Amino acid sequence: MQQAQDFMKSVFENFTIELFDERVCREWILNKLHPEGAFCPGCGEPILSERCLQNFWNLKRVFCKDCKKIFTSLTGTVLNGIQVDIRALFGMAVFLQLGVDRKVIAKLLKIHPETIRLWEMKFKAWEAMGKENTNDGAEAHKSL
């Protein structure tokens, strides 16, 4: 049996984003990106077909019948061109909020520290956008 005193250290050392549920992270983030629902970023028409909606919320490509644009639920958002697993992004936000050193986060998530710095900037830009456009910033967040 594993020694109890090693438990927390062992959990920390074996941390992986695989421990996060991809669907839960993705849905949470996409709902945050699209609080009003699914719309075409090209013409602004709502996405109505069941199949297109399914693709939209699954990060797959959607074709707009109205303007012929092909896009995903990340097109035109702050997360456009995301190169990292959405779970890593979720973890990054949690760890940054906890004040964990970028180098430690980089090691935990197996991402370059520079990538984390860039995402931190994106998150902050996103938060600033939210404050301008909506009252989203006030919801459920305690100020630092």
Ligand SMILES: [Zn+2]
């Ligand atoms: Zn369109």
